[in-house]
Amino acid sequence: MLSYFFLLISLTLLSLKMNLFFLIYFFFFMNLVFLTSAEAKDFFSYISFNMGLDYYSFCMILLTFWLFILMMYGMLNLKLLYFSYLSMLVFLMFFFLFLCFVTLSFFSFYIYFECSILPVFFLIYGWGYQPERVFSSLYFFFYTLFSSLPLLILIFSLNNLLGYFYFYIDFSSENLFLFFFFIFSFLVKLPMFFFHLWLPKAHVEGPTIGSMILSGVMLKLGGYGLIRVLYMFTSLVNCYSFFFMTLSLIGALYVGLFCLLQSDSKVLVAYSSVSHMSLVICGLMSLSWYGFIGSLYLMLSHGLISSGLFYFVGCLFDRLGTRSMFLMKGLINLSPSLVMFFFLLVVSNMSCPPSLNLISELLICFSLMGWDYLSLIYIFFTLFFSACAMICWFSFVSHGYTFGLVLNLDSGFVREYYLFFMHLTPLYLFFLNLDFFI
């Protein structure tokens, strides 16, 4: 862990000057070394320098590595727009996210959690498209900051009370306020229904890579935090989980319906990620093994898929200059291979059989069945409506009367196909090795 840390620090300094492709090769190399040297264990291993790995953090770090490599390819179209600053911001984001997933103490986790907000804020603020980005980046920034500040105070006071405050410390609490404020910042980050308002705004105004990383990794910080925190409040979760579960079930249903009404495709992907993330909350709040594993799988698969979908929307936006579903039409006539990848992405977002999404949703359904049978009705309608929205979106974009705007379309770069392919392969190959953790 220590060597990784120093490598990353040296790279952060160099990332302003370094060639991007060299950086990407370096990431690949680090990813390879990480994969071969570390392995997922039940409890924290490879502990050094206040950092360690267990299988949650291992999976999250793999996801982060993977998405950042893809993101660096994805940001090549911003090459002329203060690119060295952009690569430095991206690298800082990676650095903080990596440290966030790898640290063992709550305070360091909180610090890196907060640190990762600032680069995303600058990314939306500086590289967004429209003047509204100022408002929406402020909205994002202060929403997340305000929700996480009570956590800081709680961590300080518990640190003071217990002497030291690391993950899996032997501490349990019956205090409702402690419980609520501990998970509040993670619920906002995930977003739970009612706290999700910052998400569509930030996605709409942000650049493509900004929303890729926001939905790919930043949302998963909330789920990761919940995994780390919930064991301290088991009795309280048993008493009060119904509140969060019902809220996120109904919210997922409502948001799934809301997806059907959207005309902006980025907002649609953002809302569908809200509905998927509420399934993560349900899985985690059920406190069962199935729920935890399902949530972890769903976070991985949803990270890949939503990032791929956002990249697709970004590709179309670069060519057509619009994200509206009423203007992008008849894509299949001009570029069938692009549409094929789009179809694969859409279909795995609505969890069709060979993808990891299906497995994770099944696992979450099992855990919810153990919690209460009636919740399955909501789950059924949620999945159905989000699938409807996805299919509707697909048919709007690819079929129909060819609009004049489509004439601006070329059939796509190799880089883009590479990116779609790399988003999809881990998702479909993971299916073959599902006993990864058992």
Add this chain to the structure above:
Amino acid sequence: MKLNTSKMMFIYVIFMTTLISLSSNNWLTIWIMMETGLFMLIPLMSKNKINDQSMKYFIIQSTSSYILIFSILWNSLNETNLNSLMTLISLMIKIGMPPFHTWKPMMMSNLGWMECLILSTLIKIPPMVLINSLIDLKMLILPLTMTLMVGSISGINQLNLKKLMAYSSIFNLTWMTSSFLLSKKISLTFMIIYSMLNLKTMFFFKLNNLIYTNQMMHMPLKMKLVMNLNLLSISGLPPLSGFFPKWIILNELIKNSIILPSIMVITSVISMFVYIQVNSFSFSNFYVKKKNNKIFWMKNLSAINLIILIAVINLWVY
């Protein structure tokens, strides 16, 4: 400020007064040092054509000094609670802590940037030493809370950068006071980092001749970015080095009371909004330029330093 020998002398004497007051053991010496500092600052202030503000400053400061010396004398006769309240009020007037803060933004908007810097860092130290030796935290919670509220909220609609920095120094008074109440090491850490950041920001403003926020519109991106990071660092956002002393203060302060740290943290969100609002003028004009922007990376190390420092320190400490 021109390299004027008399002005050099004034500045040196101000430095000396703060150092002496940090190391003195009796009240009268600190009082004398405060007075000396006041009289050294007045000629620095009145270098402009307008001599109004030096007179105002003199009246306010001398009033508070007389209240202070009166309360010191009374205190030497018999100690009561009313005495320390009076001392507190006189010190509050002296450092411009709400509800006696209204002179400060008015004063600072008429000064040059370097005088603003001296007013917001150096001059505050002797009163802080007195607060440290006399008054305990419980008595200060109400004024400190009020300071936080006033300093953060009233900065919201400021277009004048000097007034904005005045309100930010009012906001940071709480952190400074609580750091002085906690321990000497913490106060040193806070003062060093805070005054460094303030120095960098105000020097930047001075070099670019900035008085209003909309003047930043046409600066190059690198300067905007450095300045934005500086301002956010003063407000104490986590990846930046300004967070470091605030973290230490919060960590120690939470052992004494839970109300004050939570209010500090919540109002710091508002102050962060204020600083970002300064940026929003400069960044919203950042449109798509289709030309290659070459950036010399060695010169950007200052911005990186700011971010990396805290991470490194955090890892070594925890």
